[in-house]
Amino acid sequence: MSSQDCEIARFNIPEGTMLLGNAWAIHRDPNLWEDPTTFKPERFQGVDVDVCYNYKYIPFGVGRRACPREGLASHVIQLAIASLIQCFEWERINEKKSRYDRRDRYCRG
Numbered sequence: 001m002s003s004q005d006c007e008i009a010r011f012n013i014p015e016g017t018m019l020l021g022n023a024w025a026i027h028r029d030p031n032l033w034e035d036p037t038t039f040k041p042e043r044f045q046g047v048d049v050d051v052c053y054n055y056k057y058i059p060f061g062v063g064r065r066a067c068p069r070e071g072l073a074s075h076v077i078q079l080a081i082a083s084l085i086q087c088f089e090w091e092r093i094n095e096k097k098s099r100y101d102r103r104d105r106y107c108r109g
């Protein structure tokens with residue numbers, strides 16, 4: 001909710017306007033991300049996602065109303081994925097290789 005009249009991206013926003021950030025669009029914006037829809041976990045390597053990567057990475061929201069349990073959720077997700085990887089044999093059903101395929105490097109043998 002805007003607390004005063006302001007301007008955002010050349011739009012005049014009157015005081016009291018409800019504003020919703022479109023995280024879906026931000027996370028897929030090619031002006032912000034290289035190949036936004038490609039699975040490239042290495043894009044986060046060495047990046048401090050705690051500061052929302054300059055507001056372009058906001059799965060838990062940002063600011064005063066951001067998710068208060070982001071830390072818990074992140075740990076639980078890691079644990080869940082690690083358990084799935086450990087407890088099941090995984091194989092691909094579509095062998096199409098992407099240029100970001102890292103299997104050769106990490107899963108030999």
Ligand code: HEM
Nearest residue numbers: 058059060061062064065066067068069070072073074077
């Ligand atoms: C993958 C897991 C989760 C995701 C992606 C997520 C994401 C979000 C998002 C996007 C918001 C809204 C932020 C905003 O309004 O700007 C939010 C709010 C909230 N989340 Fe989560 N959340 C997750 C897990 C959890 C868990 C595990 C808890 C509690 C145990 C939790 C509790 C809350 C609460 C209480 C709010 C409301 C905060 C407020 O309005 O002040 N979330 N979350």
